[in-house]
Amino acid sequence: MERRTFLRQLLLYSLGLSLSAPRFGVAATGAETTGAAELSLVSGADYSAVVRRALQLLGGMERFVRPGASVVVKPNIAWDRTPEYGATTHPLVVKTLVELALQAGAGEVRIFDHTCNEKRRCYVNSGIADIVGAMAERRVKLDYIDSRKFVEVKITGGRSLDSWEIYRDALTADCYINVPVAKHHGLSGLTLGLKNVMGVVGGNRGRLHHGLAQKLADLATVVRPTLTVIDATRLLLRNGPQGGRLEDVRQVDTVIASADPVAADAVATTLFGLEPERIETTVAAFQMGLGQMDPSRIHISEQRL
Amino acid sequence: MRPGDPAAQKPLYRRLRLVRMASQLGFLLLFLFLFVNTDYSGSDTIQYAVNLLFRIDPLLAITAMLAVRAVIALMLPALLLVGLSLLLGRFFCGWVCPLGSLVDGVQPAMKQGRRRQTTLFPQLAATLLIFVLVSALLGLPLAGYVDPFSILVRGLAQAVYPASHNLAESFFTMTYLHAPAWVNQITEPVYGFLKETVLPFERKYFSLSLLSLAILAAVFLAEAVQRRFFCRNICPLGALLGWFARLGPTGLRGGDDDCGACRLCSRICRMGAIDERRRIDPQRCSLCIDCLVRCPRQVISFRSFLPGSRGVGVSLSRRRLVGTIALGCVIPPILGVRRLTAAPNPLLIRPPGALTEAEFLQRCVRCAECIQVCIGNGLQPVLLEAGIEGIFSPHLVARTGYCEFNCTLCGQICPTGAIKELTRAEKHRTKIGNAWFDKDRCLPYAKGIPCIVCEEHCPTPDKAIKFRTVVMVDDLTGQQQEIRRPFIVDELCIGCGICETKCPLPGRAAVFVTSDGEMRNPDNLLPEKGETDQWGY
Incomplete structure (x- = not known):
């Protein structure tokens, strides 16, 4: 083949390849009637x-x-803080969930977060890197976010967003366990399960903060956790979401679990002494039929060990 | 050793040359290992002496110490190299220097025939050295611009290394997105391995990457003119080591008149150290052993000299020496009368722990270690913000990257103490600048759109960005809206710049940092709350 021909073909093929970049489609769940929710609070x-x-x-x-x-x-290990500051999910909570998933026969367990501070510092100082390292289990992988894995996802049921870049692994997993930490946040009031979606989206995340509640609810139509486990072992009451002062932290040693992301957020809100309605994100998601926030329709199994 | 016995000496010299090559390779690999490890490693402290090269460099040590007129303990390891050079000559250039080894490595790519044998500018390196020393004595340190390690590390850290990441990322993104699964089964583990081992952890962006690369590339391209062009004609570190070599007791004895017309040694010498009469200049000889191996008569040999007995050697003419010293004396006073001296650029935000500006510039050797290690990609090389003599020194450019709150790596890595090593607690209290809102752009002010991204990222435990809730009334509709407007608490802000980096506006950020209020400069203090009356608020 002549050099000229070869180069021309090479160009044409690369053009073809770049035009055929995949687009991701996720079966969006629109407003569905929300039934009663099961929730445990221990x-x-x-x-x-x-x-x-x-x-x-x-x-x-x-x-x-x-x-x-x-x-x-x-x-939620978005910040370069150690666990006692309540700004990141407690490593023991994460570790136990990973162990339970392995016991249930999981083929692989991936752990990741799209951090705000430097990735490696967040993974190390949150204590997550240590617990994963100590497990020394082939099936457990602590991944750094790989920018290649963000895919543009159409949000068909969205009221405020048409599409957004979402992390592929969060969409393709058979089971997505959302493990936020319960804490104060300057804009949304609190950051809980629904806000934790920030860690699996790409793009200019700052722009999501304008009309945040509806945008989080829109994202919740495509990023749908199988299970939400809210780490409320420590509540960061002020100067969230990053904290950094022990006097802003109240230790309540509590964990909330539910398959219903809205119910989990609603009940976690009450731990702060707030009405669930105060958190706009919860309300927006409830209105889109993504879960239950009516206390009379959330069945709470409560235990103190 | 007995000259004139080819059969006995040649194998020994060959072996010695192999040892020299092994030494070059070994030190080059060591340098690359340290270079790649100039990074956060999962621990708050740097694990290896990654700045080693800069701390054994007597040129940088002498100029920095002359400039600040004090002994800098961090740079005392340079004495080791001084001692070894006194003893062994310029072996460093031939056996150790990673830049020298790299330019030796590109030899096969060069056309051998056309190149000149005699050193093109035999006095330039020594002239540069004297100029650099004199201006350092007068407080203007220029060594970093001509020092081989600074040139090498800057070029690698700000251009070659980040570009390697860019290239790898582009390639493996292409395979990831478009190649069939079986290709990815091969390429993905390869990519993973490269990321684990040699590639930079993240893509970083640098100002002046092209300039840094051009300077380094020029060193290599000059090889086309003559072998070791930089080492022979420019390198002031080499010239300095040459001075020590000349004082020392060892060296090579060259050929003699019995050699007849043979000048092979002079022709093959990469350093141009052997003249027409086959005398070997210890100031230039890098002890590469080539001539010992190649000499048909095997008359070249090691010998010792009485100290001070050396006849050969290039020295500067008196006129040139005086002229160089005069130039070195004239420039610093002129730089002192620029407007910049009276009103420093407010965008010149130095790393946390940086000394006062004058002392900082005197110590900084432009090695780029701090810029390379900055995990927030916040530090960038300065172009002219610190004056012409500040080029390549580090400053924070917060739109592309910020100073990570708990990180203290730049102070740990600075080989000269231009950036003090801070504890984490000290770092948290070190104010390097102050943030300001551009209220014409900031969404809550300008558009009535709620936004708190800067406040969310503000790392001080008691946030330096706080809110005032105001009620805005739309004159047309009479509609009222409550909005929280952010403001800066100067006493809490440390100038880390994460607010500016993360501001979601496109283009210019609505919150930005300047050097105002930086602790290292008392002239830059901001009014404190208690002083408001005095300031007329």
């Missing part, structure tokens, strides 16, 4: 036992993780 000093009991009360991890399933555990 307190105790032994976080491992607390998480195990919370899952047990929901019927066990086996309800959510099928043998061989690919599982994502998505903590």
Whole structure:
């Protein structure tokens, strides 16, 4: 082949390839009638036992993780803070969930977060890197966000967003376990499960903050956790979402678990002494039929160990 | 050793040359290892002496110490190289220097025939050295611009290394998105391995990357003119080591009149150290052993000299020496009368722990280590913000990157102490600048759109960005809206710039940092709350 021909063909092929970049479609769930929600709320000093009991009360991890399933555990480790500051999900909570998923037969468990501070510092100082390292389990992977894996997703049911870049692994996992930490936030009031979606989206995340509540609800139509486990072992009451002062932290040793993301957020809000209606995101998601926030229709199994 | 016995000496010299090559390779690999590890490693402290090269460099040590007129303990390891050079000559250039090894490495790519044998500018390196020393004595340190390690690390750190990431990322993104699965089964583990080992952790962006690259590339391209062009004609570190070599007791004895017309040694010498009469200049000889191996008569050998007995050697003419010293004396006073001296550029935000500006510039050797290690990609090389003599020194450009709150790497890595090493607690209290809102752009002010991204990212435990809630009334509709408007608490803001980096506006940020209020400069203090009356608020 002549050099000229070769170059021309090369150009044409690369053009063709770049035009055929994949677009991701996710079956969006529109407004559906929301039934009653099951939720467990367990307190105790032994976080491992607390998480195990919370899952047990929901019927066990086996309800959510099928043998061989690919599982994502998505903590909030966006900030370069150590666990005692309550700005990041407690590593013991994450560790226990990973262990439960493995016991249920998970084929692989991936852990990641799209951090705000430097990735490596966040993973190390949140304590997550340590617990994953100590597990030394081939099936468990702590991933740094790989920019190639953000895919443009159409949000067909969105009221404020048409589409956004979402992390592929969060969409394709058989079981997506959302593990936020409950804390104060300057704009949304609190950041809980629905706000934790920030860690699996790309693009200019700052722009999501204009009309945040509806945009989070829109994103919740496509990023749908199989299970939400809210780490309320520590509540960051002020100067969130980053914190950094122990006097802003109240230790309540509580974990909330539910398959219903809206119910989980609604109940977690009450731990701060606030009405669930105060959090616009919860309301927006409820109005889109993404979950239950009516206390009379949330069945809470509460235990103190 | 007995000259004139080819059979006995040649194998020994060959072996010695192999050892020299192994030494070059070994030190080059060591340098690259340290270079790649100039990064956060999962621990708050740097694990290796990654700045080693800059701390054994006597040129940088002498100029920095002359400029600040004090002994800089961090740079005392340079004495080791001084001692070894006194003893062994300019072995460093031939056996250790990573830049020298790299230019030796490109030899096969060069056309050998056309190049000149005699050193093109035999006095330039020594002239530069004297100029650099004199201006350092007068407080203007220029060594970093001609020092081989500074040139090498700047070019690698700000251009070659980040470009390698860019290239790898583009390639593996292409395979990831478009190649069939079986290709990815090969390429993805390769990419993972490269990321784990040699590639930079993240893509970084640098000002002056082209300039840094051009300077480094020029060193390599000059090889087309003659071998070791930079080392022979420009390198003031080499010239300095040459001075020590001349004082020392060892060196090579060259050929003699019995050699007849043979000048092979002079022709093959990469340093141009052997003249027409086959005398070997210890000031230039890098002990590469080539001539020992190649000499047909095997008359070249090691010998010792009485100190001070050296006859050969190029020295500057008196006129040139005086002229150089005069030039070195004239420039610093002129720089002192620029407007910049009276009113420093407010965008010149130095790293946390940086000394006062004058002392900082005197110590900074432009090695780019701090810029390379900055995990927030906040530090950038300065172009003219600090004056012409400040080029390549570091400053924070917060729109592209910020100073990570808990990170203290730049102070740990600075080989000269231009940036003090701070504890984490000290770093948290070190104000390097102050943030300001551009209220014509900031959404809550300008558009009535709620936005708190800067406040959310503000890292101080008691946030330096706080809100005032105001009620806005639309004159047309009479509609009222409550909006929270952010403002800066100067006493809490440390100038890290994360607000500016993360501001979601496109283009210019609505919140930006300047050097106002930086602790290292008392002239830059901001009014404190208690002083408001005095300031007439």
